Amino acid sequence: MEEKNSTKAIAVDAMGSDMGPAEVVAGVAMAIEKGWAPGNIVVVGKEEVLEGVLEEQGLSSHPRIELFAASEVIAMQDKPIQSLRSKKDASLVRAVELVKLGTCGAAVSCGNTGSLMACATLKLRPVEGVSKPALASVWPSLENRFVVLDVGANPQCRPENLLHYAILGHQYAQDALDISKPRIGLLSIGTEEGKGTDLTDQAHNLLKGLGDQINYIGLIEGFQLFNNEVDVVVTDGFTGNVILKTCESLWKMLKGLVTEEVRKSPIRMAGALLMKGGLKAAKNRLDPKKHGGAPLLGLRGTVLKAHGSSDREAIANAIRIAGTAIEHDLGAHTLAAISNANETLKDQLASGN
């Protein structure tokens, strides 16, 4: 249906991780070893650097790793739009272009989020029927994990955007994260109708109209997020971005606070040493590296933003998720689901927004 899904190759921007290209390449090798890559991996970046790295790791003539040269690198502090104009041969740009050309079915990058988002949005067309793409983020919960979208691509949403985000999140949870009947919630300030804003009211009405096309559980509030009550949290890019960053800030504060208190006495420090395994296990369960990064959804082709400090395991996991999305034909399913929803709600969409 979508020609992009005909290829199972994955493009990996090797230049974006804080840990350097050697770590990214090691992640590529790990993904292949574990059987997580459904096709070849195209490693994108500075030719001389990557040739050296591949040589060192004994991967120069690996039958499933290819090198695609890109002479420039977009830095974390570069401005999104300017960087795309001035660095046309940047590794993240080339990785996205390989998806655009149909050479690869997905791209993975740990580079500058804004640049990657802008590049993918400009170069890859949206899925037919979707007006705005969404940046999603996968969060850990006590038992599981859940997807939040949008976390910043579209701060000022219309009801139909939220409708589409519900479908994009549903399809991603199903095809990339292997959640069979994802529970979709619309984030508001109470579970009763009419407690939120005009935007949540209208989006809620649209979502109710979908019937059993998705498993819509209705309006949810912040209390329910980490509580294993929901698999996909739908919200506008302003709210999503604010809670993403606020949670990161709270988490850092709590770690700092406990560390500070523990350091106040040798007994507490001894206790922390004994507890170390437990704290590490808890931290591991929360580790965003396991979840393959933040996908940009609603475009023709899968683009995954991995964390800037990704190590080989994080890269391998991002490849695993991208591979699952390709194998399950996320692109074709998304196109069909969006078209289905737009058809079901065509009267409401025509009159409402």
Next chain:
Amino acid sequence: MEEKNSTKAIAVDAMGSDMGPAEVVAGVAMAIEKGWAPGNIVVVGKEEVLEGVLEEQGLSSHPRIELFAASEVIAMQDKPIQSLRSKKDASLVRAVELVKLGTCGAAVSCGNTGSLMACATLKLRPVEGVSKPALASVWPSLENRFVVLDVGANPQCRPENLLHYAILGHQYAQDALDISKPRIGLLSIGTEEGKGTDLTDQAHNLLKGLGDQINYIGLIEGFQLFNNEVDVVVTDGFTGNVILKTCESLWKMLKGLVTEEVRKSPIRMAGALLMKGGLKAAKNRLDPKKHGGAPLLGLRGTVLKAHGSSDREAIANAIRIAGTAIEHDLGAHTLAAISNANETLKDQLASGN
């Protein structure tokens, strides 16, 4: 200026705490003992219950404790508006009425938030020049604490609402929390102009126009919240409510996760035992009970919502904060600051919104 501030008495709804009226009365006694109440305390609730409690605690003829009878109690699960209609003699209603009548300068209640908010908004007039009141919430940070408003009174804000919230937050931080030059930030999804929504853009323009009337540090993002960079976080009631509840959910999940991991081995449990002091100290520093609860700001008279599970210390602290607000003349300062701001920005306000 405001006749409400002429009285230093504080009305305390004795019926709303999960811990029962005896605990609330013990908190009243504690506040008086510590010198935290600038005037008398009027304890509001069921006469026979409170007479018994006062008797038991040897407070029946305390010169600074008065009893005001209210025969009904609004329960936590009651619907806000309905409860106000059906329970006209409820303790939280009477406590607010004592403020309305000028008998008390402030009211403290741990009861149903929605009912308290609705009751105060219906019964107390807004400060002149303020169109919508805000519910504020005081949060702990590593070094300090900060105020977030609105956390749910007004989910759909206009720019002028956010302007007024900045001033209400500024004045509360200064007069009730004793922060001398509070740093005010407007919550957005980046610190650059134009990255948020039309609402944040327009509110930011208004706030910049205030000059040195407040210490406006500009647009902030979620990362900065618990980082001791800001004393007052201004946001709309939708976003504020969502982050309040999401942070509570994350905090619960983290506690659950660590407990679960610790229980997996006796060594870890021994470690947790040694660390106990540190964990408890950390928890104490985060304790919302120290911060006196959530004030409803922008009304003529101070109304504080204390946590539903408030113990005597929490009640005493709420009385302390209410007392500080009365002593510092929060009401008069707020009226003057709002009028000042509206005057400074009158052209922008007339044209803009």
